[in-house]
Amino acid sequence: MIFLHGLGSFSGEILSAFTTQPPAGRYIAVDRPGYGFSDPLPAAASGPDAQAGWLERVLDAMEIRTAVIVAHSIGAATALHFASQRPERVAGLLLLAPYGRPTRPAFVPLLRAAMLPLIGGPLRRLIRAAPSRFARAKLATVFYPNAVPARFRRFPFRHVTRSRALLAIGYELRGYNQAMMRLSLRLRQIQAPTVILAGNKxxxxxxxRHAFWLASRLPKADLILLPRVGHMPHHAAPKVADRALRRLIGTTGITCGITCGSKQGLGGFRP
Incomplete structure (x- = not known):
């Protein structure tokens, strides 16, 4: 099972929600390009379509032929592109609060300013110097209406606000819309068993806009909509997320061995 985190996060965050032993294989979480300890992709090739190529190189390096992919938020865009490009390598998809519909990026003036040639560098350094000022408000927004789990007090804010991580956010958003517009024409061809877990808040x-839209286009998708849950369903309802993953694995027939991978990336953020 390969875990792909969302925007502005890192591998340890998504993996920390899945704390029980996997029914088969291993849980492998990777930092997407530019986040955590991963090298960034070129600025002009940072969209989800290019990240699908990066994901294939990751699987090749780990000698993984096929995998169940668990992806949160905009990470779902990479998972969907990979399922479209390399269907034989995707045993199933668990999409958590997926951001997968062609959508013009939101106006985020602070992020846009942080990417400008002259003032971008100093602004990124300012954000990194005082990450808690920005992070607390961001966490509250991301988790709304759910409470931020206590373990997120140990969330490594300085790690995820490094300059290249902030640039990775901006470049990823720049490449998102066009890539997803092209993919929207091919979504019905994706045959991987898919579970979409989303919150109605x-x-x-x-x-x-996203979960229902994807569920109506992916031929083998089941949608689980959680009441009173926001953008972090895997943390707000971890038992539901765990059951959804186990059910998905059960439909794939995936077993241990080289198919399941040979390495595990746990990151540094654990519950």
Missing amino acids: DRIAQSE
Whole structure:
């Protein structure tokens, strides 16, 4: 099982929600390009379509032929592109609060300013010097209406606000819309068993705009909509997320061995 985190996060965050032993294989979480300890992709090739090529190189390096992919938020865009490009390598998809519909990026003036040639560098250094000022408000927004779990007090804010991580956010958003417009024409060809887990109070990837839209186009998708849950369903309802993953694995027939991978990336953030 390969875990792909969302925007502005890192591998340890998504993996920390899945704390029980996997029914088969291993849980492998990777930092997407530019985040955590991963090298960034070129600025002009940072969209989800290019990240699908990066994901294939990751699987090749780990000698993984096929995998169940668990992806949160905009990480779902990479998972969907990979399922479209390399269907034989995807045993199943668990999409958590997926951000997968062609959507013009939101106006985020601070992020846009942080990417400008002259003032971008100093501004990124300012954000990194005082990350808690920005992070607390961001966490509250991302988790709304759910409480931020206590373990997120140990969330490594300085790690995820490094300059290249902030640039990775901006470049990823720049490449998102065109890539997803092209993919929208091929979504019905994706045959991987898919479970979509979303909250009906999500203000970031609104379920009626993203989760329902994807469920209506992916031929083998089941949608689980959680009441009173926001953009972090895997943390707000971890038992539901765990059951959904186990059910998905059960439909794939995936077993241990080289198919399941040979390495595990746990990151540094654990519950």
